[in-house]
Amino acid sequence: MFCYQCEQTAKGEGCTKIGVCGKQPDTAELQDLLVFALKGLSQVAMAGREKNVVDTKVGRFISEAMFSTLTNVNFDPERIAGLVKDTVELRDELKSKVSQAGGNVPASEAASFVPENTVEGMVSQGEKHGVVADKDPNEDIHSLKQTVTYGIKGICAYADHAAILGQEDDAVYEYVQRALASTLREDLSLEQWIELAMECGRTNIRAMELLDAGNTGTYGHPEPxxxxxxxxxxxxxxxxxxxxxxxxxxxxxxxxxxxxxxxxxxxxxxxxxxxxxxxxxxxxxxxxxxxxxxxxxxxxxxxxxxxxxxxxxxxxxxxxxxxxxxxxxxxxxxHVNGDQESASLLERLKTVVGMASKGESxxxxxxxxxxxxxMDGFAADEDKGHVMVGFGRNAVMSVAGTVIDAVKDGNIRHFFLVGGCDGAKPDRNYYTEFVEKVPGDCVVLTLACGKFRFFDKDLGEIGGIPRLLDVGQCNDAYSAVKIAMALAEAFECGVNDLPLSLVLSWYEQKAVAILLSLLALGVKDIRLGPSLPAFVSPNVLNYLVENYDIKPIKTPDEDLKAILG
The missing domain is CATH 3.40.50.2030 (Rossmann fold)
Structure with missing residues (x-):
């Protein structure tokens, strides 16, 4: 096996014996085979689109199957093997439709391979289609292919969450299929891969917008x-x-x-x-x-x-x-299934009628x-304090006037968005120390599980506004983007001109998609840690530094001094 899709990959280079996450080699190889199969399905889907053969079921299936390969999702080799078989079944079904429509059916290995009958046989097939086996001879193109692939996994996670609540957009599915199919091509230039990466970020914004609509439309806007x-x-x-x-x-x-x-x-x-x-x-x-x-x-x-x-x-x-x-x-x-769920994801999706039906199960x-x-449960009540949540875009923008006045009056000097994924590495204590050292005239916004480094700290208030504002899950990154854009509009400036700094921690592939979204929006001067992705080549990193001023975290004191002067 070889896997370096998460931040904690072995030695900062790649897991080769067993995943730091606990993923066994057979599961890793099967996930590689599943991604390879999904690339072939995507090739067929793109051929179908040329003849107006578009099946929503294909988009949904790819989202769920790719989501299954994210870090810390599905460790069950039997279920992954089942998804490989489902992918090939759906691919061949779609091939028939494309042929009947007069389309050109792809003849690539990914679009035509037949999975072995046993899990062991599929594991052997997966060994031929991992990161190392399918490495592009151009190091930088290989780096961008991996970046786009992991960004797609993040998009698929958000798209799946949104679809569960009845929110879908075929434009998201089209990009996922086109980009996955593109990873099998050898004729795209470095510049074209950079554009695919930026488009990945833009598409992820749309996926997060759909999820936000699903969450708030179903459950209301979060309240403090x-x-x-x-x-x-x-x-x-x-x-x-x-x-x-x-x-x-x-x-x-x-x-x-x-x-x-x-x-x-x-x-x-x-x-x-x-x-x-x-x-x-x-x-x-x-x-x-x-x-x-x-x-x-x-x-x-x-x-x-x-x-x-x-x-x-x-x-x-x-x-x-x-x-x-x-x-x-x-x-x-x-495992708990829905009333429409079976051992086969494909069989469940075949029963879907209408865009919102999937969420009705x-x-x-x-x-x-x-x-x-x-079980006995808890023996007694226990008071361990409390934390505040619910500071999504609606809640924050409802007091936008107060916030803007506080900035203009000098009561709020700076905003810090300190968030992202948490993890086990000791150097993630940086984020705790950073928030503790943020001056009292600054506000900290946070989201995702990175907040658990400091979520229960009482930072006080500035004019009735809490200095620590929990925007939500990593799934709520769209809310943070909308807050930043609204503030930029209110101050009649660009996002990069705001008194706002992003100090982010990453762990898995949703964080990759969010980072690409920020870059696609033109956001600069992002501090990222605790380490940089192993799949980013030196030249790609230099491109990000030169064009977006992205930088690794140093120490809280150094970074605060650089930001605040």
Whole structure:
């Protein structure tokens, strides 16, 4: 195996024996084969588009299958192998339609290979189509191909979240298919690959816009909300991941059963949505970021539901009470399906009629609920303080006048967006120290799980405005972009002229997509850490430095001095 798609890859170079995330070599090879198969499906899809043969099911399938290859999503080789077979079945079905329409069916290996009958056989096939095996002879083009591929994985994650809530745009699917097909080409120039990377960023903005519409249209705009960090006496269920729809279904099914629902990790911002926080048994937040789950889950006195990416190898102490749903998978862990879901993702999608139908599938969380009822839960109420969430674009812009006046009057000197992915490396303490040292006349906006380095710190207020504003999940990056653009419009300047600095941490592929989005918007002077991506070549890095002034983090003192003077 060879995998370097996440920030914590071995030695900063690549995982070659077992993934730092816990991914086994067979799963890694199968994921490589799945991506290769999806490239072939994309070639056929693009041939179909030339003849107006467009199938929404193909776009949805590619999104879900690519999402399955993200870091910390699906570790189950049997399910990945099933997706490979589904991909080929869908590819051949589409080939027939393209031929009937008079189109030219691609004859590439990716568009014609036949998967072996066994998982072991498919693992061997995957070995021939990984990062190293398919390396482009031009180092910089290879780097950009990988960057685009990982950016596509991020787009697909956001597109899938949006589709679950009935929000889709074929333009997103078209780019994903075209870009995936392009990774098999050898005739594109470096400049064309740079443009594909920038288009990846622009497409991701659209995907995040769709997700924002799905979240706010279904659950209302987040409102500033106080969230308890201490438990309430009684039975409990912990929900981790990112999916709001799964949480809503669980809240409905647990009403009146004497079970309190707690969030973990990136589910924390869910407490700010009006249509979710109306449930009286939606109590509070437990724990911190994804990388601490093994310790925190062991101590939680109830079952755990993993809704999207973030799962780690479960400890034996809680393996019998952790459940996965959606695209998440771990061998031997109980999986909850929807009433339209089967072992085959393709079979489920074949039943879809209409753009919003996918989100109508209800899931039966009885196994999770029964497990909660069989356990003691928390023995007593406990006060551990609280945190504030719900400072999305609607909430922040509702006080825009106050914010603008505070800047003009000199009460707010600078804004810092400190956010992104958290991880286990000790040098991520940089972000804690940075926020602690931000001067008292500055405001910190944050989003994604990177906030757990400092989310419970009381930074006080400036004229009634909290100095620490939680914008939401990584899925809410669109909200942060809209805040920045609105402020730039209010101050009649460009985003880069605002008293705003971005200090970001990255871990996985959604962060890659967000970074490309920021670059596509022309945002400059971004500080990125804790290390730079292993898949970025020296020349590509130089291009980013020269054109966007992107830079690695140093020390909090050095960076604050450089920013504030």
């Amino acid at each position: 909300t106080k969230v308890p960090l201490g438990p309430k006496k009684g039975k409990a269920i912990l929900v981790s991941g990112h999916d709001l729809k799964d949480l809503e279904m669980l809240l409905k099914q647990t009403e009146g059963k004497g079970i309190n629902i707690y969030t973990h990790g990136e589910m924390l911002p869910c407490h700010g949505y009006p249509e979710l926080k109306k449930y009286s048994h939606f109590h509070g937040h437990y724990g911190t970021a994804w990388q601490n789950q093994r310790k925190e889950f062991s101590q939680f006195p109830g079952p755990i539901l993993m809704t999207t990416n973030c799962i780690q190898k479960p400890q034996e102490s809680y393996k019998d009470r952790i459940f996965t749903t959606g695209l998440v998978g771990w061998p031997g862990v109980a 209800e899931k039966d969380f009885s196994p999770v609920i029964d497990k909660a009822l069989s």
